[in-house]
Amino acid sequence: MLLLILKRIGLGLITLFIVSLITFVGVEVLPGDACTTYLEREAYGAALDACIKRLGLDVPAYERYLDWASNVVRGDFGYSLSGEMPINEVLGPRVKNSLVLASVSILIGIPLAIVLGIITALWRDKLPDIMISTITIFSMTIPEFISATLLILIVAIWLGWLPGIVIIPSDATFYELLSNIILPVVAISMIMTAHMARMVRSSVIQVMASDYVQMAILKGVPYWKMVFRHVLPNALLPAINVVALTIAWLLGGVVVTEVVFNYPGLGRLVIESISNRDLPVVQALAIILASIYVGINLIADLMTLMLNPRLKSLQIRK
Amino acid sequence: MNEIIESVKNLSIGFNSQKGKQISILRNVSTNIKKGETVGIVGESGSGKSTLALAMMGYIKQGLFPLKGECLFKSEDLLKMSSRQLEKIRGRKIAMIPQNAGQALTPNLKIGYQIDEALRLHTDLNKTERDKKISELLNKVRLPSPETMAFRYPHELSGGQQQRVAVAMALAGKPDLLLLDEPTTGLDVTTQAHVLELLRFIAKDTGTSMIYVSHDLGAIAQVSDRIVVMYAGEIVLEGPARKILKEPIHPYTYGLLKSIPKLSLAGLPASMPGSQPQPGSINEGCSFYDRCNLATDHCKKNSPDLEHIKELDTNVRCFNHKELINQNNNLQTSITKKSNNSEAIEVLKLKDVSISYAKQKFFDQLLNKISDQNPTVKDINIDIKKGETIALVGESGSGKSTILKSIAGLLKTKDGQIKFENDRILSSDLKMRNPNDLRAIQLIFQNPDESLNPNHTVEQILSQPLKLYFNLSGEELKKNIIDLLKKVRLGEFYMSRYPRQLSGGEKQRVAVARAFAAKPDIILCDEVTSALDVSVQAAVLNLLQQLKEDLGTTYVFVSHDLAVVRAISDRVAVLYQGRLCEIGPSQNVYKFPSHPYTEVLLGAVLEPDPDIKPKLVAEDIVEEKPPEKGCSFQGRCPRKIGDICNLEVPPWQIGENGNAIRCHINIDELASLQQ
Numbered sequence: 001m002l003l004l005i006l007k008r009i010g011l012g013l014i015t016l017f018i019v020s021l022i023t024f025v026g027v028e029v030l031p032g033d034a035c036t037t038y039l040e041r042e043a044y045g046a047a048l049d050a051c052i053k054r055l056g057l058d059v060p061a062y063e064r065y066l067d068w069a070s071n072v073v074r075g076d077f078g079y080s081l082s083g084e085m086p087i088n089e090v091l092g093p094r095v096k097n098s099l100v101l102a103s104v105s106i107l108i109g110i111p112l113a114i115v116l117g118i119i120t121a122l123w124r125d126k127l128p129d130i131m132i133s134t135i136t137i138f139s140m141t142i143p144e145f146i147s148a149t150l151l152i153l154i155v156a157i158w159l160g161w162l163p164g165i166v167i168i169p170s171d172a173t174f175y176e177l178l179s180n181i182i183l184p185v186v187a188i189s190m191i192m193t194a195h196m197a198r199m200v201r202s203s204v205i206q207v208m209a210s211d212y213v214q215m216a217i218l219k220g221v222p223y224w225k226m227v228f229r230h231v232l233p234n235a236l237l238p239a240i241n242v243v244a245l246t247i248a249w250l251l252g253g254v255v256v257t258e259v260v261f262n263y264p265g266l267g268r269l270v271i272e273s274i275s276n277r278d279l280p281v282v283q284a285l286a287i288i289l290a291s292i293y294v295g296i297n298l299i300a301d302l303m304t305l306m307l308n309p310r311l312k313s314l315q316i317r318k
Numbered sequence: 319m320n321e322i323i324e325s326v327k328n329l330s331i332g333f334n335s336q337k338g339k340q341i342s343i344l345r346n347v348s349t350n351i352k353k354g355e356t357v358g359i360v361g362e363s364g365s366g367k368s369t370l371a372l373a374m375m376g377y378i379k380q381g382l383f384p385l386k387g388e389c390l391f392k393s394e395d396l397l398k399m400s401s402r403q404l405e406k407i408r409g410r411k412i413a414m415i416p417q418n419a420g421q422a423l424t425p426n427l428k429i430g431y432q433i434d435e436a437l438r439l440h441t442d443l444n445k446t447e448r449d450k451k452i453s454e455l456l457n458k459v460r461l462p463s464p465e466t467m468a469f470r471y472p473h474e475l476s477g478g479q480q481q482r483v484a485v486a487m488a489l490a491g492k493p494d495l496l497l498l499d500e501p502t503t504g505l506d507v508t509t510q511a512h513v514l515e516l517l518r519f520i521a522k523d524t525g526t527s528m529i530y531v532s533h534d535l536g537a538i539a540q541v542s543d544r545i546v547v548m549y550a551g552e553i554v555l556e557g558p559a560r561k562i563l564k565e566p567i568h569p570y571t572y573g574l575l576k577s578i579p580k581l582s583l584a585g586l587p588a589s590m591p592g593s594q595p596q597p598g599s600i601n602e603g604c605s606f607y608d609r610c611n612l613a614t615d616h617c618k619k620n621s622p623d624l625e626h627i628k629e630l631d632t633n634v635r636c637f638n639h640k641e642l643i644n645q646n647n648n649l650q651t652s653i654t655k656k657s658n659n660s661e662a663i664e665v666l667k668l669k670d671v672s673i674s675y676a677k678q679k680f681f682d683q684l685l686n687k688i689s690d691q692n693p694t695v696k697d698i699n700i701d702i703k704k705g706e707t708i709a710l711v712g713e714s715g716s717g718k719s720t721i722l723k724s725i726a727g728l729l730k731t732k733d734g735q736i737k738f739e740n741d742r743i744l745s746s747d748l749k750m751r752n753p754n755d756l757r758a759i760q761l762i763f764q765n766p767d768e769s770l771n772p773n774h775t776v777e778q779i780l781s782q783p784l785k786l787y788f789n790l791s792g793e794e795l796k797k798n799i800i801d802l803l804k805k806v807r808l809g810e811f812y813m814s815r816y817p818r819q820l821s822g823g824e825k826q827r828v829a830v831a832r833a834f835a836a837k838p839d840i841i842l843c844d845e846v847t848s849a850l851d852v853s854v855q856a857a858v859l860n861l862l863q864q865l866k867e868d869l870g871t872t873y874v875f876v877s878h879d880l881a882v883v884r885a886i887s888d889r890v891a892v893l894y895q896g897r898l899c900e901i902g903p904s905q906n907v908y909k910f911p912s913h914p915y916t917e918v919l920l921g922a923v924l925e926p927d928p929d930i931k932p933k934l935v936a937e938d939i940v941e942e943k944p945p946e947k948g949c950s951f952q953g954r955c956p957r958k959i960g961d962i963c964n965l966e967v968p969p970w971q972i973g974e975n976g977n978a979i980r981c982h983i984n985i986d987e988l989a990s991l992q993q
Contacts, residue, residue, distance in 0.1 A: 211421040220409030309471040
């Protein structure tokens with residue numbers, strides 16, 4: 001078991017290494033470099049030379065990669081070009097903001113999705129299912145930039161209940177944030193909950209049709225007891241991986257929603273740094289987002305392994 | 319003894335078709351279950367036997383609903399009860415033993431918990447008493463180390479052990495009536511015989527009434543006091559087990575019994591024409607009319623009622639049953655088959671073949687070799703003559719299908735050679751074989767549902783090999799397809815059908831036709847009849863035999879069913895854990911002296927005859943791996959003589975009948991031991 005965990009962690013690290021190489025090479029082969037971007041029209045003569053020297057662009061690429069990589073391992077992403085401040089300082093508040101948005105969405109969205117999924121499955125083809133399923137399919141098919149815009153139009157402009165866009169400094173406190181994120185959370189949850197509820201629904205339906213559920217009924221197990229002991233543990237197991245992907249997607253920044261609501265999270269930072277050609281920040285973001293994906297999927301795999309007796313004993317026997 | 323426990327009265331169950339018509343699956347079924355009695359319900363798939371059994375627990379599958387009638391358990395109608403009331407009866411008064419315990423046990427709950435759940439629901443015992451009861455129950459169903467068994471998960475047990483757990487779970491509530499839905503189908507022959515023996519013991523020990531549902535008359539014969547025969551949703555025959563099996567007075571039961579291959583009988587079983595009518599397709603007349611050779615015009619117009627024959631204590635649904643009484647002495651006959659001449663040349667030779675499933679280690683991959691000291695299949699030497707049918711028999715894990723895959727080129731061999739025609743070595747890698755060799759060896763799979771592409775019509779399925787190997791097209795292609803269909807006795811109109819529009823037997827005929835399309839020299843048959851109903855199985859066996867006699871094809875026939883093998887094969891090879899135990903002409907392998915494993919297998923075969931009881935000579939342990947040294951059967955052998963069996967690979971001995979046996983015991987001594 002321990003060996004397996006180590007193996008998975010090792011694989012994750014290799015993935016991260018490859019991601020870092022690809023982003024580094026990608027940045028290298030782009031025409032121009034940090035200095036030409038930074039200096040724009042003044043990128044000639046002495047100013048350019050001085051810049052190149054200052055940023056250390058005169059050394060060979062592999063040396064710069066090694067230098068950069070060893071700094072990253074130590075947690076130092078270097079300097080941002082546009083603001084000329086340490087990237088860590090740029091990232092810090094953004095990560096926090098994204099975390100707040102993601103965790104609130106997760107706390108609301110995932111339990112809601114599971115409950116809705118179970119309700120629709122147990123009352124399959126009856127009124128609750130038809131109603132909830134219609135709504136979920138509807139909110140699944142509307143792209144988030146439309147649903148987000150509609151929310152702003154209705155709630156913020158017509159009704160005037162909540163601010164339409166988030167106008168807060170990127171280092172706002174948690175409480176300041178909370179009142180501002182209601183609309184973004186609703187927009188994100190709509191799509192996320194719908195997807196997950198559909199998945200939970202089909203998973204529960206599949207388990208309800210299994211031989212062991214029929215057996216439990218014929219054994220005289222009362223309905224709700226059967227649902228909680230025989231159905232849900234087996235039906236929710238495959239949901240873990242989907243939940244993990246959703247969480248990773250949320251933490252990685254919900255780009256469109258953040259842009260629509262002007263929310264200072266990681267997703268908007270990605271867009272901003274790409275359009276500013278702030279290459280060190282792009283590199284740093286790539287590594288961070290990849291780490292989030294790898295880390296969360298690792299946790300999900302291990303959880304599945306722990307909770308599924310079939311996989312667990314398979315591993316122990318090996 | 320005569321107290322009636324459950325009584326089904328005029329029960330009809332059906333569903334609404336898409337056109338809004340009511341279609342019945344069960345039609346007007348009435349029967350009584352007496353206290354302490356075991357009733358066998360037998361019928362082929364689609365006869366409504368499982369629907370009837372589940373209705374007897376008040377359970378109707380989704381999509382179905384009762385049309386009329388009642389299921390009275392102790393004079394209360396189960397079909398009218400609320401789910402609360404049913405929870406009090408299910409598991410406590412009527413308990414179920416399911417078909418596939420592997421899927422019927424909840425995968426995330428330990429064995430102990432699942433039995434405990436039944437105890438908590440249906441008894442007043444406290445925790446310590448329940449724990450004691452759990453090991454008592456596990457002990458009663460003869461599971462090894464009942465104390466630790468409770469802490470294991472269902473997937474950690476073998477198929478036979480899972481089935482025993484299901485039995486223990488059913489017994490937990492001390493039910494008055496046990497419902498068994500094909501409880502031994504899917505188990506190995508020896509395991510099946512053991513589970514049946516356990517069920518018989520429990521019936522006697524606890525005085526519980528049982529309803530035993532199965533398609534297998536062999537299993538039914540072993541346990542039942544009374545038999546109910548179902549056909550197309552109706553009871554067609556009902557009476558004491560012995561009478562039904564020995565003197566069946568309904569033409570369907572008669573045909574069914576004739577179509578079962580029997581160990582004691584060489585030659586092919588007689589098949590019944592046609593197949594069971596689909597629900598809703600019967601409008602008037604007897605439902606068996608199309609397949610009956612006694613049918614008259616009267617049967618076409620009028621449907622017979624269940625008639626009570628007093629002297630036989632039997633109910634029968636047939637106008638002409640009197641004519642059958644005289645026919646019954648013909649029950650023990652079969653169709654003799656032409657044997658090939660033994661002078662024929664050898665077409666396929668397996669020489670010292672070993673096959674390993676072990677993963678290649680990194681260095682071995684580089685050197686392209688497999689270093690497995692204890693391969694799954696080892697030292698197989700078989701010479702196959704042109705035009706003969708050689709059968710590979712054994713239980714699951716015996717390596718029979720593995721060998722077949724290697725001959726087909728789907729699995730690489732580790733050592734040894736496969737030689738084809740004039741001792742030419744055939745590569746065990748499909749990609750290295752030339753097109754003509756590929757054409758010459760064809761494979762028919764067990765399950766036609768999975769081996770036929772559901773999106774192709776029969777025409778497309780059959781045209782593929784014809785296009786590939788013979789480059790046919792246009793009119794010529796069509797003519798060939800029609801010829802092939804004719805060979806497997808299917809009409810031209812089948813060309814435009816999709817597999818889902820065919821019955822199981824028809825699908826397997828298409829699969830047979832596809833194999834013959836390549837004009838092969840050798841056809842590999844992998845359990846080709848095990849997914850089919852008995853009457854259909856007999857028809858497919860007869861078809862294969864007929865094609866072989868006409869075309870001189872060679873068959874390598876893999877099966878776990880010794881009676882089927884006896885019917886179709888000229889020679890038999892018995893395998894255990896990937897090692898050959900015995901090989902010889904089939905009439906001799908089925909006679910003594912035999913290899914002890916053959917003896918165990920033959921003893922466990924269930925015959926549809928209440929007078930022939932299975933002989934259980936070895937434990938039904940499941941061995942996961944062949945032993946590294948000595949005889950492959952050492953772990954279970956009832957005739958083990960000592961250390962020599964563990965250490966040395968036994969020598970081949972040739973008996974006077976021409977069968978070769980691999981055993982340390984002298985063959986003459988074996989003969990006298992097995993008398």
